[in-house]
Amino acid sequence: MSTTMPAIFVSHGAPSLIIDECPTRDFLKLLGQQLGRPRAIVSVSAHWTTAEPRVSISPRPETMYDFGGFAEELYSLAYQAPGDPVLGQKVLSLLKEQGIPGGKDSSRGLDHGTWVPLMLMYPETDIPVIQLSVQPHLDPGHHLAIGRALAPLREQGVLIMGSGAVTHNLADFFGRDLGAPPLPYASAFAEWVAESVTANRVEALTDYRRLGPAAPRNHPTPEHFLPLFVAMGAGRAGGRVLHDGFTYGAISMAAFAWD
Template identity: 50%
Template structure:
């Protein structure tokens, strides 16, 4: 008789720019060491900011390709792959759980690992030997919807599945490109204030505040002109059963991209 799988935590990871995997930044070093601090999952489900659909979709390919959904970065990035297997049965199971919760969902094929998935996983689990499924976000549906998506997927934690929300704690590309911030630029005050407010709200379990961050947090809309990079946070929160989490990393990339990471559950 085998031992039951451990109850997995859920994570929110800021994946930053694709070249995070190349540069020896604080966030790079954190992710490279963090995998060893986690219980080993039997599979990974990643809600990624770079996969957007009208209703939740889960990738169901047995051998997903690595895709390069970016441009104007170092040539070596386009030669990297992340050859982890897919998990079609997990994709079907997750879609069924969502359906049971009244959330229409389905599976898709021929959709490779985007950089919101393969960049952090290449650092966390470089052997690429754990099956991976991607979950889409719905940018028009908001935080409460994504919290509900996470709650519906919570049973997967008892089945050894690591649920990761991959996005960015702050994400204003207009400011980044407009001001030409260097990779190691310090975060300006309006970015730091938002990050500190989010840390306090999450660590204190203030779910209503976090869900309504655009009105209640300082500079909420300025740090997220569009929401897709924060929506994975709510999936991770929901799958863990609430807002209370622990900040396990904080740093900045290009000044306005906070690379903070949270562990829930």
């Protein structure tokens, strides 16, 4: 019998998170042990954006180096987890049952929104991983519906992981030190998100651009926030904070779980 897994949202930060000495790296290295071993993982990454939901079905997804200008050692790392084409088809079937069209991608690998946190969480690379894309032109309600459609997978031992960032203004990221203190506007938004998640204020979160403090500045584009809604939709009412903190003063590294 499979163990029911939570749905989680993690902030994956810069690709260098995997080699940076910081509290979030330490947190992710312990998170896999705390969650237990899933049968498989569906990763909803901010770094795969498509017009409609797409699911990766490669049996051996490659490690993608979808970034530039970072330390050379990052480009020598590889996360060689197997894929799961059968699970990918199941994801599409669950979406279709809820009237959400989707498609398959047999060539998509694992981008850094997936492999960076997973290399810290599950370094053995023996758990099947598939990716699911986000649709930045569609609203949070659409992504909430995706999560609700996928919720039954949790009872089959599948970990649904949204990977993005609670705040993500790269204009304020560049030129700052890793341990720089949080910028006030970013800190205010991160606190509002944490309070809204734990109080299950779903309607407020889906209207974050209007209700969240300095939301347009925190998310000039929405793709890093949308994975949170998939995780929230897949979970039960009321999330809990797993981790808090900032990198570079502008990137909230908050993580949440929905049991």
